[in-house]
Amino acid sequence: MSKTVEITKEADQFLKKIEELSGEKITSCIQCGICSGSCPMINEMDLTPAQSMSKTQLGQEEELLDSKSIWICASCFNCKVRCPRDLDLAKVAEALRQVVLRKAVDKINIDAISPEEMMELPQIALVAACRRLTN
Amino acid sequence: MAMKLPYYPGCTLKTKAKNFETSTLAVAKELDIELVELPKWNCCGAVSSIVTDDLMHQLAPARNFVRVLEMNKSGIVDNEYRLVALCSMCYNTLKRTNLLLKNDHEKLKTINDFMYLEEDYNNEVEVVHFLEILRDIGFDKVKEKVKVDLSSLKIAPYYGCLLLRPKEIAIDNTEDPRIESDLLDSLGVKPIDNPFKKMCCGAHQTVQDKYAVARNTYTIVSGAIKAGAEAIITSCPLCAFNLDNRQREAKELYPDFEGVPILYFTQVMGLAFGVPEEELGFDLNYNDPRPLLREKNILK
Ligand code: SF4
Ligand code: SF4
Ligand code: SF4
Ligand code: SF4
Numbered sequence: 001m002s003k004t005v006e007i008t009k010e011a012d013q014f015l016k017k018i019e020e021l022s023g024e025k026i027t028s029c030i031q032c033g034i035c036s037g038s039c040p041m042i043n044e045m046d047l048t049p050a051q052s053m054s055k056t057q058l059g060q061e062e063e064l065l066d067s068k069s070i071w072i073c074a075s076c077f078n079c080k081v082r083c084p085r086d087l088d089l090a091k092v093a094e095a096l097r098q099v100v101l102r103k104a105v106d107k108i109n110i111d112a113i114s115p116e117e118m119m120e121l122p123q124i125a126l127v128a129a130c131r132r133l134t135n
Numbered sequence: 136m137a138m139k140l141p142y143y144p145g146c147t148l149k150t151k152a153k154n155f156e157t158s159t160l161a162v163a164k165e166l167d168i169e170l171v172e173l174p175k176w177n178c179c180g181a182v183s184s185i186v187t188d189d190l191m192h193q194l195a196p197a198r199n200f201v202r203v204l205e206m207n208k209s210g211i212v213d214n215e216y217r218l219v220a221l222c223s224m225c226y227n228t229l230k231r232t233n234l235l236l237k238n239d240h241e242k243l244k245t246i247n248d249f250m251y252l253e254e255d256y257n258n259e260v261e262v263v264h265f266l267e268i269l270r271d272i273g274f275d276k277v278k279e280k281v282k283v284d285l286s287s288l289k290i291a292p293y294y295g296c297l298l299l300r301p302k303e304i305a306i307d308n309t310e311d312p313r314i315e316s317d318l319l320d321s322l323g324v325k326p327i328d329n330p331f332k333k334m335c336c337g338a339h340q341t342v343q344d345k346y347a348v349a350r351n352t353y354t355i356v357s358g359a360i361k362a363g364a365e366a367i368i369t370s371c372p373l374c375a376f377n378l379d380n381r382q383r384e385a386k387e388l389y390p391d392f393e394g395v396p397i398l399y400f401t402q403v404m405g406l407a408f409g410v411p412e413e414e415l416g417f418d419l420n421y422n423d424p425r426p427l428l429r430e431k432n433i434l435k
Contacts, residue, residue: 076335
């Protein structure tokens with residue numbers, strides 16, 4: 001049985017916004033799943049990388065922005081080097097994060113890190129986490 | 136005469152990964168390479184800016200390129216525009232901005248306009264990783280400097296992500312890198328192939344979810360152990376932290392997990408070249424490699 005999905009104007013605008021921010025032609029994703037099979041963080045994700053791509057195609061803003069996956073992506077570019085359509089999912093995840101972060105939202109609270117942990121963590125981890133997870 | 140190269144340390148090499156810097160400077164000296172620290176360098180930003188409208192974060196790497204121009208102008212280096220990075224993350228971030236500006240003249244112009252107090256940057260600089268310098272001078276030259284027999288050591292290379300991905304910045308074949316095992320070969324160490332050598336450790340996720348990283352640590356380190364490795368080498372202070380310190384959390388999750396020491400590749404080079412132990416800084420490695428090295432009669 002076929003299922004019809006209606007794409008609203010808002011959904012289409014959301015897709016266009018993410019395409020523009022990421023610079024990726026998200027509609028060219030063929031849902032082959034290679035990205036999901038290559039992702040080192042997939043066990044921690046609620047949406048697989050391929051699912052995130054299809055939901056972006058459909059402009060399902062809420063599900064994407066509320067997902068754990070966009071915050072768990074480590075920007076390792078493994079999906080990017082393997083995607084047969086040369087799509088960069090790390091850029092797509094970053095674009096999705098930016099939509100949230102630019103509303104002055106922080107996804108990690110640095111103050112909540114204990115002094116012991118703060119002392120142990122290398123700067124590179126803290127700077128990278130702040131860059132990817134705070135506004 | 137020593138080959139003088141502009142060198143970008145990055146912040147972690149000045150603190151938590153001081154041993155990466157001291158061991159590198161020592162082995163470079165043995166090879167007649169002088170790594171000259173960039174005057175007034177600034178943090179590269181750790182991760183590259185990957186959305187299309189965020190030019191602001193390309194500024195930090197670009198400013199460091201201007202420092203290379205100044206080094207040439209003032210004669211600190213002589214017509215040398217290669218900028219050497221050691222930390223894989225710094226390498227990746229600097230290199231991506233470097234390529235972006237080479238390919239996008241409009242963005243280059245905007246950046247130059249914004250940095251109007253600096254000298255104009257016109258894509259003179261090429262960002263390279265220290266491993267590439269070693270490959271360029273030749274691993275046979277590295278071999279000539281070996282004084283200590285390390286043939287009893289079995290070490291697995293670990294590349295992680297940022298030396299190899301995305302393809303345009305890769306220092307070696309993205310799917311089948313050899314550069315670290317070629318280096319180990321030249322040092323007389325037996326390289327062990329770990330099927331998880333290119334798997335990401337989880338990077339900055341270590342700040343918000345250390346157990347997610349510990350699960351990756353477990354996979355990567357166990358892969359090396361199963362293949363027969365007694366230690367793992369890396370070139371990134373964040374990989375090192377995640378593979379080394381997070382073995383503690385991995386042991387909580389998998390009680391029968393036994394770890395191995397994690398070394399910077401330059402620490403192994405230092406051992407082979409007979410560099411004094413103080414310069415190799417093993418006290419900063421979380422899992423102390425010295426018991427293994429003493430057992431093998433490499434250290435006293
Ligand atoms: S690998 Fe590329 S084409 Fe395949 S599902 Fe992932 S994004 Fe789509
Ligand atoms: S870049 Fe993100 S989505 Fe892609 S493989 Fe790495 S962690 Fe997974
Ligand atoms: S990446 Fe770090 S180590 Fe590299 S300079 Fe910047 S935050 Fe530091
Ligand atoms: S810190 Fe992890 S994310 Fe980085 S290069 Fe190292 S493996 Fe990749």
